[in-house]
Amino acid sequence: MENEFIVASYLITGKYDFNKKAKGIAVGLTVGTWTELPEAKKERMAQHLGKVIDITELSPDLDGRPRAICKIGYPVRNLTPDIPALLTTVFGKCSMDGAIKCLDIEAPEAFLSQLPGPKLGIDKIRERLGIKDRPLLMSIFKQCIGMTLKELEEAYQNQIAGGVDLVKDDEIFFRDDAAPVMQRVRRFKSLSRQKEERTGQVTWYAVNLTGPVTEMADQAKRLVEQGADCLLLNVLPYGFDILHRIAADPDVPVPVMAHPSFSGAIYPSGHYGVSAPLLLGKLMRWAGADIVLYPSPYGSVAMPREDALAIAGNLRIESAVHQRSFPAPAAGIHPGLVPVLFRDFGNDLLVNAGGGIHGHPQGAAAGGKAFVDAIRAAMAGESLKVAAQRSPELQAALDQWGCIEE
Amino acid sequence: MENEFIVASYLITGKYDFNKKAKGIAVGLTVGTWTELPEAKKERMAQHLGKVIDITELSPDLDGRPRAICKIGYPVRNLTPDIPALLTTVFGKCSMDGAIKCLDIEAPEAFLSQLPGPKLGIDKIRERLGIKDRPLLMSIFKQCIGMTLKELEEAYQNQIAGGVDLVKDDEIFFRDDAAPVMQRVRRFKSLSRQKEERTGQVTWYAVNLTGPVTEMADQAKRLVEQGADCLLLNVLPYGFDILHRIAADPDVPVPVMAHPSFSGAIYPSGHYGVSAPLLLGKLMRWAGADIVLYPSPYGSVAMPREDALAIAGNLRIESAVHQRSFPAPAAGIHPGLVPVLFRDFGNDLLVNAGGGIHGHPQGAAAGGKAFVDAIRAAMAGESLKVAAQRSPELQAALDQWGCIEE
Numbered sequence: 051m052e053n054e055f056i057v058a059s060y061l062i063t064g065k066y067d068f069n070k071k072a073k074g075i076a077v078g079l080t081v082g083t084w085t086e087l088p089e090a091k092k093e094r095m096a097q098h099l100g101k102v103i104d105i106t107e108l109s110p111d112l113d114g115r116p117r118a119i120c121k122i123g124y125p126v127r128n129l130t131p132d133i134p135a136l137l138t139t140v141f142g143k144c145s146m147d148g149a150i151k152c153l154d155i156e157a158p159e160a161f162l163s164q165l166p167g168p169k170l171g172i173d174k175i176r177e178r179l180g181i182k183d184r185p186l187l188m189s190i191f192k193q194c195i196g197m198t199l200k201e202l203e204e205a206y207q208n209q210i211a212g213g214v215d216l217v218k219d220d221e222i223f224f225r226d227d228a229a230p231v232m233q234r235v236r237r238f239k240s241l242s243r244q245k246e247e248r249t250g251q252v253t254w255y256a257v258n259l260t261g262p263v264t265e266m267a268d269q270a271k272r273l274v275e276q277g278a279d280c281l282l283l284n285v286l287p288y289g290f291d292i293l294h295r296i297a298a299d300p301d302v303p304v305p306v307m308a309h310p311s312f313s314g315a316i317y318p319s320g321h322y323g324v325s326a327p328l329l330l331g332k333l334m335r336w337a338g339a340d341i342v343l344y345p346s347p348y349g350s351v352a353m354p355r356e357d358a359l360a361i362a363g364n365l366r367i368e369s370a371v372h373q374r375s376f377p378a379p380a381a382g383i384h385p386g387l388v389p390v391l392f393r394d395f396g397n398d399l400l401v402n403a404g405g406g407i408h409g410h411p412q413g414a415a416a417g418g419k420a421f422v423d424a425i426r427a428a429m430a431g432e433s434l435k436v437a438a439q440r441s442p443e444l445q446a447a448l449d450q451w452g453c454i455e456e
Numbered sequence: 457m458e459n460e461f462i463v464a465s466y467l468i469t470g471k472y473d474f475n476k477k478a479k480g481i482a483v484g485l486t487v488g489t490w491t492e493l494p495e496a497k498k499e500r501m502a503q504h505l506g507k508v509i510d511i512t513e514l515s516p517d518l519d520g521r522p523r524a525i526c527k528i529g530y531p532v533r534n535l536t537p538d539i540p541a542l543l544t545t546v547f548g549k550c551s552m553d554g555a556i557k558c559l560d561i562e563a564p565e566a567f568l569s570q571l572p573g574p575k576l577g578i579d580k581i582r583e584r585l586g587i588k589d590r591p592l593l594m595s596i597f598k599q600c601i602g603m604t605l606k607e608l609e610e611a612y613q614n615q616i617a618g619g620v621d622l623v624k625d626d627e628i629f630f631r632d633d634a635a636p637v638m639q640r641v642r643r644f645k646s647l648s649r650q651k652e653e654r655t656g657q658v659t660w661y662a663v664n665l666t667g668p669v670t671e672m673a674d675q676a677k678r679l680v681e682q683g684a685d686c687l688l689l690n691v692l693p694y695g696f697d698i699l700h701r702i703a704a705d706p707d708v709p710v711p712v713m714a715h716p717s718f719s720g721a722i723y724p725s726g727h728y729g730v731s732a733p734l735l736l737g738k739l740m741r742w743a744g745a746d747i748v749l750y751p752s753p754y755g756s757v758a759m760p761r762e763d764a765l766a767i768a769g770n771l772r773i774e775s776a777v778h779q780r781s782f783p784a785p786a787a788g789i790h791p792g793l794v795p796v797l798f799r800d801f802g803n804d805l806l807v808n809a810g811g812g813i814h815g816h817p818q819g820a821a822a823g824g825k826a827f828v829d830a831i832r833a834a835m836a837g838e839s840l841k842v843a844a845q846r847s848p849e850l851q852a853a854l855d856q857w858g859c860i861e862e
Binding site: 081094097098128130131139150154168191192195221260264266267288290294310314321322324 | 486504697730848
């Protein structure tokens with residue numbers, strides 16, 4: 051491992067001598083200085099020296115500016131195995147060094163094996179939920195802030211009545227005076243248990259994990275003690291490292307669902323930032339997200355299809371060191387889109403719906419049922435329109451939002 | 457406080473009905489839904505409802521796309537007083553909602569007073585260092601990774617010999633097997649003490665604070681026990697909240713220096729991200745940075761002058777709740793630039809030099825001395841060229857890098 055490299059790919063835009071620019075990064079972000087070192091010292095420092103691995107010049111951008119993809123290798127031995135060290139090394143100072151976007155990072159197994167990866171991953175989540183191969187279905191509270199425990203209980207009950215597998219908190223739910231988090235976890239757990247006893251279906255509540263980052267691991271343990279099945283985390287606002295530490299903590303035996311909040315400050319620019327497939331795909335999985343929410347390619351403001359698919363690819367590609375994570379491309383999802391979701395993302399997927407459940411003309415329970423029926427039909431290779439003949443809820447949803455079938 | 461608002465300003469680019477777009481954010485990121493609420497519930501939820509405060513349409517951007525600055529208010533009562541809650545609320549989901557950049561956040565004193573702000577700030581740092589009104593001078597190790605303790609000791613000794621006030625670690629110094637951090641702190645402290653006994657000058661070592669975010673507060677305490685005077689922190693890779701918690705921790709009685717690593721992934725785009733004055737100015741200060749490093753307007757790849765000045769403005773503006781922080785605009789700084797630095801930034805400043813000290817033809821000690829003499833001259837309103845007649849070190853620096861005087 052100690053002779054291996056972490057390789058970062060950058061898109062650099064501007065009138066540069068790209069070889070010189072890349073060399074400057076490779077030296078500057080590792081040993082700091084090279085040519086002026088005495089020979090004896092060079093020998094010792096060589097093991098820490100970054101190297102330019104490849105420069106591929108691209109056609110100029112729309113403004114006629116030259117562009118190149120530069121691949122730079124950083125010796126693994128320079129870093130501790132954590133995301134802050136990784137980001138600081140490959141895109142710390144360098145992020146401010148002109149129009150430069152970090153497209154990808156490849157890391158050797160020996161480095162990755164020291165990052166936790168998902169605690170459960172796709173297979174063990176399926177096992178716990180008792181869902182063999184269909185996509186998971188998740189519903190989002192329509193409102194959280196200001197709601198009383200009683201109101202949220204009713205909303206929870208309505209959502210699980212439709213047959214969803216998970217219900218998640220709003221990611222902006224921080225002040226919950228009228229419905230304190232420990233009470234929510236206990237009450238929703240009890241509603242889920244009642245449902246399980248009645249129907250056999252397991253339902254999880256993904257509770258928003260908040261608080262000082264120094265106390266978050268303890269808070270996670272307390273939530274688990276109260277019955278939390280799944281934790282929702284605003285990974286970027288809190289930092290990747292707390293995800294890492296919670297994922298690696300054996301006393302927090304539940305999966306973490308990563309919310310992409312703030313990620314739009316980082317991935318969308320063509321010239322700056324970190325690509326969506328790296329930020330929301332690789333880094334989230336390496337740091338320990340079991341499920342990753344991100345913008346679908348279908349909403350009114352959508353992520354480019356290519357990026358949305360690449361995130362799913364990075365979350366699910368087989369790896370010798372890490373479990374696979376569930377992609378959850380969200381926004382603009384309604385039952386009539388389920389066949390398209392299957393076509394684009396396959397069935398190792400979390401179908402996440404807010405408006406597509408709550409906006410159902412017959413309410414949230416019917417909204418959930420419409421999705422369940424749409425997923426069942428898609429799994430069976432049946433047309434939604436045909437399936438809707440047996441499901442008035444699905445029919446109403448198709449009437450409301452339309453149906454996109456191949 | 458509970459009826460007050462946190463106001464975020466966004467630059468939104470695109471063919472939008474800006475009023476509708478802003479309204480959507482104001483409702484969506486607070487109570488979630490509004491028009492369909494029953495009247496009785498509206499009454500209760502009104503206190504949590506976001507509001508559009510102002511829409512100012514701008515001239516279209518260079519590609520002819522419409523633009524507007526939208527100001528949206530979020531009730532303080534919706535948030536916990538920490539940066540992750542703030543970022544998630546005002547720029548969490550909303551960051552992914554099209555071409556939208558967060559330009560500024562204004563928060564009421566009652567909210568800000570629950571954020572720590574700098575532990576010491578400019579005045580108490582000046583007091584501890586015994587520096588009445590001149591800028592502080594900091595030197596950066598030329599190399600850290602791979603260096604032995606003995607080599608770093610020599611480098612430290614050379615740097616403090618020139619009269620710098622602080623010496624900082626490389627921010628990429630994570631693996632320090634040949635010079636473990638606790639040993640560095642003890643040895644450099646002892647060298648600083650010897651220098652103080654000899655000359656009366658206090659010198660600080662800004663040590664890189666690393667490790668799991670869950671153990672960082674303890675690590676900070678251990679470093680302080682060993683004699684650390686100042687902590688260097690990669691705030692964005694680790695997350696703002698750990699800065700907050702360390703700044704608020706009475707058992708860590710030393711200042712924190714914020715490194716801007718990874719910030720270039722967030723501030724430079726004209727359409728996305730968070731403006732530099734907000735990210736590196738306000739948020740860093742609110743979360744507790746005593747000193748903030750950021751790109752100067754002078755280097756080869758520079759921050760726009762306007763932004764660099766605005767960061768300094770946000771760090772130093774008088775506030776009823778927070779101490780003022782030292783701006784440290786870095787990169788491309790040499791002794792001949794000191795009068796320009798004074799003109800642009802005044803003297804409540806940390807002058808941070810790497811190449812401008814190590815690249816001195818007579819070595820790092822002479823490089824430090826050249827800066828000390830340049831600062832002394834600038835404070836006295838004396839021309840550097842005149843001062844250089846008494847200082848061969850300054851003269852050599854001016855010969856090497858030139859001199860920019862008004």
